[in-house]
Amino acid sequence: MTISNEKSVLPGKVSPGAVRRGTQIRLTGVTKDYGLALPAVNNVSLTIEPGEFMTFLGPSGSGKTTTLNLIAGFDTLSKGTIALNGTDVGTLPPHKRNLGMLFQNYALFPHMTVAQNVGYPLRERKMAKTDIARRVSDVLDLVRLPGRDENYPAQLSGGQQQRVALARAIVFQPEALLLDEPLGALDRNLRGTLQEEIRRIHREVGSTFVFVTHDQDEAMNLSDRIALFNNGCIEQVGTPEQLYRAPETLFTAKFLGDSNVFDLGDAGFGTQAGWEDRTWSVDSRTVASHAGVLSHAAIVVRPEDLMVTRDPSSVPAGANTVSASVADLEYMGSYRTALLHLGRSKLRGRARIDASDSLLNVGDSITAWWKPERQRIVSA
Ligand code: ADP
Numbered sequence: 017m018t019i020s021n022e023k024s025v026l027p028g029k030v031s032p033g034a035v036r037r038g039t040q041i042r043l044t045g046v047t048k049d050y051g052l053a054l055p056a057v058n059n060v061s062l063t064i065e066p067g068e069f070m071t072f073l074g075p076s077g078s079g080k081t082t083t084l085n086l087i088a089g090f091d092t093l094s095k096g097t098i099a100l101n102g103t104d105v106g107t108l109p110p111h112k113r114n115l116g117m118l119f120q121n122y123a124l125f126p127h128m129t130v131a132q133n134v135g136y137p138l139r140e141r142k143m144a145k146t147d148i149a150r151r152v153s154d155v156l157d158l159v160r161l162p163g164r165d166e167n168y169p170a171q172l173s174g175g176q177q178q179r180v181a182l183a184r185a186i187v188f189q190p191e192a193l194l195l196d197e198p199l200g201a202l203d204r205n206l207r208g209t210l211q212e213e214i215r216r217i218h219r220e221v222g223s224t225f226v227f228v229t230h231d232q233d234e235a236m237n238l239s240d241r242i243a244l245f246n247n248g249c250i251e252q253v254g255t256p257e258q259l260y261r262a263p264e265t266l267f268t269a270k271f272l273g274d275s276n277v278f279d280l281g282d283a284g285f286g287t288q289a290g291w292e293d294r295t296w297s298v299d300s301r302t303v304a305s306h307a308g309v310l311s312h313a314a315i316v317v318r319p320e321d322l323m324v325t326r327d328p329s330s331v332p333a334g335a336n337t338v339s340a341s342v343a344d345l346e347y348m349g350s351y352r353t354a355l356l357h358l359g360r361s362k363l364r365g366r367a368r369i370d371a372s373d374s375l376l377n378v379g380d381s382i383t384a385w386w387k388p389e390r391q392r393i394v395s396a
């Protein structure tokens with residue numbers, strides 16, 4: 017055990033400053049091959065910075081859990097290396113990596129009280145009884161579950177049980193916390209509340225969090241950065257805003273948020289791009305780096321960037337336009353969504369319109385437009 021691991025079992029209040037700022041997790045060429053057609057994780061390289069909130073986002077089966085398990089040491093690498101703060105941990109058993117884990121099913125010990133559950137990792141580490149009691153009480157305050165020490169898990173709600181599991185995962189001040197769809201079993205409202213709590217706890221303890229989810233909204237709400245998984249590979253890494261505003265591929269554009277997608281085929285584009293009978297301006301700043309001139313490309317326009325008008329003469333000069341009809345209107349509270357048929361092929365699209373705009377009706381023939389700098393050309 018390293019000196020920093022020794023430090024982690026010293027008693028101390030779980031509060032800002034009392035906990036290490038977290039570890040760096042560096043994956044290099046990480047591959048896990050179960051002998052299926054494709055490796056479950058395929059040559060993933062990624063550096064998660066100390067104290068960062070990193071989310072692994074992606075569809076079911078894309079390799080998120082396998083990657084997390086490789087970091088935790090629950091699974092063995094087929095190829096590649098994993099380093100914690102620069103030290104290769106590829107052959108270290110899980111308990112020597114000193115990482116906290118939180119899963120979807122709370123996995124509490126049913127025959128132990130809340131205090132015994134939370135104190136378990138400290139008893140494993142042979143901490144003195146009085147120190148354990150203090151640390152358990154501090155961490156139950158941190159997860160906002162005071163006064164429930166003597167309850168058994170079955171006496172708590174799902175959300176409360178997950179708070180206990182979270183307390184148990186951080187009570188020993190791990191190098192980093194790995195969370196695999198921890199809110200997946202909770203209802204929508206509770207998910208929202210616990211998302212805020214996890215964010216706050218991340219801020220307060222300051223250690224590195226790696227959070228797995230397939231829910232794009234959850235990923236957008238929580239993360240400093242998102243690594244988007246697709247078929248065992250990382251499709252793109254970036255801040256939520258980078259992934260939303262500047263997707264490199266159609267997969268990323270479609271996975272994060274709604275988009276209007278105009279397929280350009282393999283025809284390529286230069287300063288202009290053609291779609292059906294239209295010719296649109298291309299702003300070079302909006303072209304993704306992998307969207308080559310002679311490869312399959314698509315133009316993506318977010319619903320909030322697609323404007324609609326019944327009066328074509330009101331469209332500003334320089335805008336890209338397409339004829340459209342209104343297929344439906346959805347009331348969303350603070351705004352409405354117009355579902356559109358775009359162009360001759362009646363491509364399905366959507367625009368966000370003002371909730372008070374009562375001029376637009378279903379069946380209207382309209383012009384949809386956007387500024388060239390608000391589109392994104394991605395590889396498809
Ligand atoms: P995710 O967490 O993104 O849903 P997983 O990492 O669980 O995805 O799985 C990635 C791929 O690896 C899937 O095709 C899955 O079926 C396969 N896989 C996961 N674990 C095993 C295993 N122990 N044995 C064989 N295949 C596995």
Ligand code: MG
Nearest residue numbers: 080081082228
């Ligand atoms: Mg999974």
